[in-house]
Amino acid sequence: MEEKAQQVLNNPFLNKGTAFTQEERQQLGLVGLLPPHVQTLDEQVKQNYAQYLSKPSMLAKRQFLMTIFNENRILFYKLFSQHIAEFMPVVYDPTIADTIENYSALFVDPQNAAFLSIDDPTSVAETLKNAAGGRKIKLIVVTDAEGILGIGDWGTQGVDISVGKLMVYTAAAGIDPSSVLPVVLDVGTNRQSLLDDPLYLGNQHKRVQGDKYYAFVDQFVQTAEELFPDLYLHFEDFGRSNAANLLNKYKEKFVTFNDDIQGTGIIVLAGLLGALNISGEDFTDQVYMSFGAGTAGAGITQRIYEEMLQQGLSEEEARKHFYMVDKQGLLFDDDPTLTPEQKPFARKRAEFAHTDKLTTLAAAVKAVHPTILVGTSTQPGTFTEEVVKEMAAHTERPIIFPLSNPTKLAEATAEDLLKWTAGKALVATGIPAEPVELDGVTYEIGQANNALVYPGLGLGTIAAAARVLNDEMISKAAHSLGGIVDATQPGAAVLPPVTKLDVFSETVAEAVAQSAVDQNLNKKEIKDVKAAVTALKWIPEYNSLTD
Ligand SMILES: NC(=O)c1ccc[n+]([C@@H]2O[C@H](COP(=O)([O-])OP(=O)(O)OC[C@H]3O[C@@H](n4cnc5c(N)ncnc54)[C@H](O)[C@@H]3O)[C@@H](O)[C@H]2O)c1
Numbered sequence: 001m002e003e004k005a006q007q008v009l010n011n012p013f014l015n016k017g018t019a020f021t022q023e024e025r026q027q028l029g030l031v032g033l034l035p036p037h038v039q040t041l042d043e044q045v046k047q048n049y050a051q052y053l054s055k056p057s058m059l060a061k062r063q064f065l066m067t068i069f070n071e072n073r074i075l076f077y078k079l080f081s082q083h084i085a086e087f088m089p090v091v092y093d094p095t096i097a098d099t100i101e102n103y104s105a106l107f108v109d110p111q112n113a114a115f116l117s118i119d120d121p122t123s124v125a126e127t128l129k130n131a132a133g134g135r136k137i138k139l140i141v142v143t144d145a146e147g148i149l150g151i152g153d154w155g156t157q158g159v160d161i162s163v164g165k166l167m168v169y170t171a172a173a174g175i176d177p178s179s180v181l182p183v184v185l186d187v188g189t190n191r192q193s194l195l196d197d198p199l200y201l202g203n204q205h206k207r208v209q210g211d212k213y214y215a216f217v218d219q220f221v222q223t224a225e226e227l228f229p230d231l232y233l234h235f236e237d238f239g240r241s242n243a244a245n246l247l248n249k250y251k252e253k254f255v256t257f258n259d260d261i262q263g264t265g266i267i268v269l270a271g272l273l274g275a276l277n278i279s280g281e282d283f284t285d286q287v288y289m290s291f292g293a294g295t296a297g298a299g300i301t302q303r304i305y306e307e308m309l310q311q312g313l314s315e316e317e318a319r320k321h322f323y324m325v326d327k328q329g330l331l332f333d334d335d336p337t338l339t340p341e342q343k344p345f346a347r348k349r350a351e352f353a354h355t356d357k358l359t360t361l362a363a364a365v366k367a368v369h370p371t372i373l374v375g376t377s378t379q380p381g382t383f384t385e386e387v388v389k390e391m392a393a394h395t396e397r398p399i400i401f402p403l404s405n406p407t408k409l410a411e412a413t414a415e416d417l418l419k420w421t422a423g424k425a426l427v428a429t430g431i432p433a434e435p436v437e438l439d440g441v442t443y444e445i446g447q448a449n450n451a452l453v454y455p456g457l458g459l460g461t462i463a464a465a466a467r468v469l470n471d472e473m474i475s476k477a478a479h480s481l482g483g484i485v486d487a488t489q490p491g492a493a494v495l496p497p498v499t500k501l502d503v504f505s506e507t508v509a510e511a512v513a514q515s516a517v518d519q520n521l522n523k524k525e526i527k528d529v530k531a532a533v534t535a536l537k538w539i540p541e542y543n544s545l546t547d
């Protein structure tokens with residue numbers, strides 16, 4: 001095979017497979033290397049979708065789609081964009097959890113990712129350059145895989161979360177797939193099964209922590225920022241003890257985003273605004289309980305707290321609305337194990353009569369009477385009938401979001417929550433949930449997953465060429481989504497449907513870009529925000545490769 005032919009056939013950004021035209025086949029040395037019939041992109045999509053449907057499981061479906069991704073990005077994204085709600089749980093959460101757990105065993109292709117090893121810190125620049133292959137990188141999703149979803153530490157195998165999150169950026173917001181780079185920082189793993197597995201593909205030692213860890217992350221950040229000056233740096237699934245530290249360290253210097261802290265904060269705030277639209281209640285009357293006060297739990301609480309301030313409460317007044325429950329039960333301010341993010345929301349023991357009893361969610365709910373309960377605990381089934389009925393006994397429309405991912409870790413199902421509250425609960429789940437039929441009403445279930453906002457947030461920030469991503473932009477993103485729900489419909493969802501992900505990603509992007517421009521954060525002149533957002537959007541269509 002001619003070198004030119006190999007170059008196009010093996011380059012997923014150029015390869016068209018059976019869609020190479022006769023002219024292209026001649027010019028590129030492809031004559032006779034493909035079946036004679038030249039297909040259109042639409043024909044390829046139809047054919048591949050039929051093949052997709054024949055696959056027996058979600059995992060097999062994902063693997064099939066990944067082969068297309070590896071071979072032909074345009075075809076992959078055309079297919080994805082036409083079946084977005086159907087493909088999301090296959091390409092992304094929850095199926096992505098299976099591919100991460102089985103990454104080494106299932107390995108076929110590195111998927112254009114950059115694998116950075118703490119054992120080889122001198123190769124950071126070389127690795128990033130090799131992985132970029134001369135492309136102008138504008139967006140990196142990086143993970144160190146210590147806290148993948150709720151399934152914990154997966155070492156190098158966590159690279160799939162970076163790959164998967166990026167796929168959603170393109171499918172939802174039209175981020176050009178040739179401008180993105182998935183990165184994994186392999187600093188070791190504390191998962192014994194990986195350390196014991198001779199076929200594990202990562203560094204087979206315990207996680208490096210402390211100064212050496214932070215120096216390695218810093219080396220990556222500095223090098224990436226030097227190599228790719230217009231970078232939007234998205235951190236994903238770092239561990240509880242590092243995620244907020246890293247965000248605080250970099251957020252004012254570079255365009256830095258932590259999805260678990262900020263993305264989840266936005267989507268939950270948007271969901272709450274949607275829920276309160278339905279119930280007609282006031283935001284500042286709510287009593288908020290976070291079950292699982294880790295990276296996501298604390299990130300969400302902070303965002304909701306900021307909203308209370310924006311809605312006119314003083315800091316002192318606002319804090320009274322929040323309760324955090326973690327492993328030890330309700331969090332109190334005399335607890336020496338509190339994280340810096342938990343401390344501001346820990347309560348005084350003097351507020352309660354029997355604080356020694358407040359060590360369970362059930363006891364905390366009984367004592368506090370929250371109106372909002374958000375689960376980011378990784379503990380399945382913990383929103384029990386007892387807990388939910390107790391909550392519903394003291395509030396007309398309890399807002400309950402069991403958000404732990406993947407499916408097997410959810411605190412409750414939407415169906416149970418609605419049954420236990422006779423349809424009163426306003427529910428959103430972390431993973432997609434089927435509508436629930438109850439007493440003649442069809443309840444649509446919103447998905448409070450950060451995937452509903454991070455693509456638009458990234459698109460808007462990049463389109464505005466913003467210097468940083470700040471709280472004001474984040475707040476605007478949440479509010480732009482909150483207004484989309486039709487609250488008058490019985491059984492309406494609290495968030496817009498994933499079928500419209502592409503449409504509302506643009507809504508989010510415009511709100512975020514406008515906010516950046518209003519704050520003068522744009523590095524280049526933006527005359528028309530809407531036009532800037534549209535201009536950045538990549539569309540999966542073939543371009544001619546002939547001269
Ligand atoms: N839907 C979304 O968009 C979204 C976004 C981010 C995270 N999440 C989910 O939230 C969960 C937590 O993610 P994270 O990044 O915050 O992880 P994390 O490890 O930082 O936090 C988990 C917290 O739960 C606590 N916890 C453990 N056992 C508990 C128990 N028995 N009772 C109460 N708390 C307990 C831990 O101590 C920790 O503070 C995961 O399942 C993740 O998939 C969902």
Ligand SMILES: O=C(O)C[C@H](O)C(=O)O
Pocket residue numbers: 093148149150237259260404405449450451
């Ligand atoms: O990846 C997801 O589905 C959402 C979130 O970032 C998580 O860690 O669970």
Ligand SMILES: [Mn+2]
Pocket residue numbers: 149236237259260
């Ligand atoms: Mn995550």
